[in-house]
Amino acid sequence: MTHTARRMFELLEPICLVTFFADECNEELAALGHRTYWDGYFASRAAPLGRVPAEVVHAAFYSFTDGEVARHIPSVWETITPEASVAARERGSAASLRRILGGKVAASAGLVRAADLAAKAATSAPTEGRMMYAGMRSLPVPSDPVARLWHCATVLREHRCDGHVAALVGARVGGTEAHVLSALEQGIHPPESFGRVHHLPKQRLAAVMEGLRERGLVDAESRFTDAGRETRQRVEALTDELAAPPYDVLSPAELDELVAKLEPITAKLVAAGSR
Template identity: 40%
Template sequence: MTTSLPERAGRRCHNVLNSIAATLYFSPDLGRELAAIGIKDSNGAYFATRAAAMGAVGPGTVTATFYNFSHELVAEHVPAVWLTASPETVLAARESAIDATLRRLLGEEVIASEEVAEAAELGLRAAEACTRSARPLYAAHADLPVPDAPHLALYHAATLLREHRGDGHLAALLDAELDPVEALVSHTATGRGMTPKWALGTRGWPRTDWEAAVVRLRERGLLDPEGELELTEAGVALRKEIEARTDRLDRAPYEHLGAAGVERLTELAKKPLLTAFAAGAYPEGMIGKG
């Protein structure tokens, strides 16, 4: 299908918005807000925060929609987390954490700027074209009310667009026949994913599962047969096709916004993102191969 957008324009816009949305999950403000309602474990806080829009779901739903987490890790925290705090309580705490995080990282001048308000308007306009079918995390968040404050509305729009693309990305991974650990290993091998240390430390997989996935990817000719975690030409081509397929599944919101709108939204969102980076929004050493 033809597109009116420049190549990868939607992906570039998503990458900026996704990075803004992801600041919450590394924020001490989130830990503080969740601890205040009784959720003190960092894994439990993550699962509750991201899954709460779906209601008091069980571990199977979280594992299915999050994809690359060990089901055993998920089941340690879900559904027990809902006995500590209801999804509604978690969502309220999450909004407080988002507000505190953005104010701390961006400062009041950026928060109150016309640029943030314009970015929120454009992001929400793009999200008008997102679709619920077969997109459970997006669909759940689409049922939440849009916050009144522009910086919170921008975060809400970024989350809608993040989860919409993410749901489609899982379909692309399934089509590529990459299981959760193979998806992690191959993404790490691109140099743009989490390091093995971060992946193993946050996703709940034992080292033996990681090493077994490496073997399977090598048998498929996707990883270099030597010791280095390097993609072969076939591996590079597969990861590129996965992203291209994800682009195709995610083109509707950006087509709806139009080329000029996508360019403007990307430009507007870059300023708060760079400000957040400079303020230490992300931990060092998270991305890469080693």
């Protein structure tokens, strides 16, 4: 099932990315009163957890450095409720999908079937040890097919992310370290220039790189060692393994059908860059 989990990640991720890349979601969140993109990001993604403190969101999200979450949580809840943020994210994301896919695809029987099969998978896996997945599972599944497809893709994404965090913790790879290893895998050099970390204080980045060198994961020129590449591959393989349970509920025929229904949808989103 690990192959299935990887293929589903490839097909579902472009659906989720409209939340972060397209304009509609940010506009909906800004209309609520969120002052910046990151206000909206932290508020709407953390909202299924309720009014938890920054420390809890930092732990659940894992990949942000100390203090980044606290600049937004809990201050965003002073004027905007978690429920409002959840609703705005869903509205904006569904609107993005409709615009990118076009009316014919958005209203097609294929999309409805994909949304129904994705919902069957998204609502089937155990929630134990899956903080973000459990939070998303607590929300109602939308009745509108486009919103339902986005919602269930996002539920499955958070399930995968919970497993990815577990894999990173098991490999003793911190959040910033994970970004560095990802940058190297993408061929970005120096890895400190990667967009997810380049804004961090130079002293902080230098300490991360030195720690990776001491562990033998990168060399003196900040490039992968064999051990570093193996660690990255091991984390990704375990992430796929841990992401597989939701798809156990689908029969082989249903899995094939879900892939077939998603492929043309995902192709349009990839062509548009999910924007």
